[in-house]
Amino acid sequence: MSAVEPLQRAVYDLLADPDGPTASVGCAVYDEVPEGAALPYVVLGEFDELRDDAHRELGALVTITVHVWSRYRGYRETARCLDAVQTTLHRARPEVDGFRDVSIVHDSNAFQRDPDPELRHGIGRFTARLTEGEPTTPEVS
Template identity: 35%
Template sequence: MPTATTALRAAIHRALTTDSGLVAALGGARVYDEPPRDAAFPYVTLGEARISDVSADDGPTQEHQLTLHAWSRQGGHKEAHVITGALLQALDDAALSPAGHRLVNLRFAIADIRREADGRTYHASVRFRAVTEPAN
């Protein structure tokens, strides 16, 4: 059985690559764990994860803080905001099914959108909080 984090990341990747709003904003299903060297902009990467044990008496429960990164060049700040909005629509309170685990909830936490040092790339960091339990 995959770990809760691995299963959750796979479920998020599936949800994002099949979400019509996000796919339209990206111009294709450009969602990567590790982007190809020549990845076309815009695209989204699955980023950092922080996992905490928040178990109670009734069994093991994990809290996941997951960061997604959106990268934009052509549409600048506006495009980064549109992609961020599409990520929120696709994932906030989504009913995902991570293999071997039950998703208790998935909620948007915070987003940060800024221009990178190169002056032409916009980077949105979008963080979600999820809680998982083992499937029974």
């Protein structure tokens, strides 16, 4: 079972929380950016999946790439949005359909000038580790 679609949904839900860090810095979150969307915004990017099986368990390592776009002169706004993404995702343990023991860690950020001199581009990379199976709940005695 691929982890990408349910993980993407869980990551989107975390980042798009109207009370979360990305909203507090004014960054909208998109999977697909609508025509005419106001900047700055966060876009879910590439999800690269590797099998990570162990003995009797099936698992996956998924690299998550998140893009931030801004028109602010300089990188201040881009950095604030990426910081909000990092605050939300680093050490997150979201519920992901069909998986248990889900954890996400931040790997790196990069800041680039876009070929359009008006735009700034930030790229955040994260790694998610997942084990297939239903979430376990502690037994109540």
